[in-house]
Amino acid sequence: xxxxxxxxxxxxxxxxxxxxxxxxxxxxxxxxxxxxxxxxxxxxxxxxxxxxxxxxxxxxxxxxxxxxxxxxxxxxxxxxxxxxxxxxxxxxxxxxxx
Numbered sequence: 001x002x003x004x005x006x007x008x009x010x011x012x013x014x015x016x017x018x019x020x021x022x023x024x025x026x027x028x029x030x031x032x033x034x035x036x037x038x039x040x041x042x043x044x045x046x047x048x049x050x051x052x053x054x055x056x057x058x059x060x061x062x063x064x065x066x067x068x069x070x071x072x073x074x075x076x077x078x079x080x081x082x083x084x085x086x087x088x089x090x091x092x093x094x095x096x097x098x
Contacts, residue, residue: 004036004069004095005036005037005038005093006036006037006038006053006054006091006092007037007038007040007052007053007054008026008038008039008040008052008053008054008055008056009039009040009042009046009050009052009054009055009056009069010022010023010026010035010039010040010041010042010055010056011041011042011043011044011046011055011056011057011061011065012044012057012058012059013044013057013058013060013061016041016042016043018058018078019041019042020041021047021078022041022056022058022075022078023039023040024098025035025042025078025079025084026039026056026084026088027039027078028081029084029088030078030088031065032081032085033085033088033089035088035089035092036092037054037066037088037091037092039056044061047068047069047073048068049062049064050068050069051098052069053069053070053071053080053095054069054070054071054072054073054091055068055069055072055073055097056070056072056075056079057073058073058074058075058076058078059072059074059076060073060074061074062074071091071094071095073087073088
């Protein structure tokens with residue numbers, strides 16, 4: 001596995017509350033799986049200036065935000081840690097395959 005630490009931004013349309021909830025769930029998954037990802041959360045306005053590796057958002061925004069970051073993950077259910085884990089692991093697998 002690569003020793004790189006990836007930088008992720010979590011942003012949601014509905015504001016800081018939902019992005020903070022998603023950040024908590026994502027952080028729990030990252031900690032449980034020991035993934036090399038650092039996460040921050042912010043408003044959608046921050047996406048344009050984001051220079052990191054991964055953008056995590058709700059699925060309804062993912063297609064709209066593709067191209068704003070090198071890799072975009074859309075989450076259907078922010079309470080579903082299994083979905084989050086699968087998508088984060090796919091990101092890591094894709095990055096290490098590059």
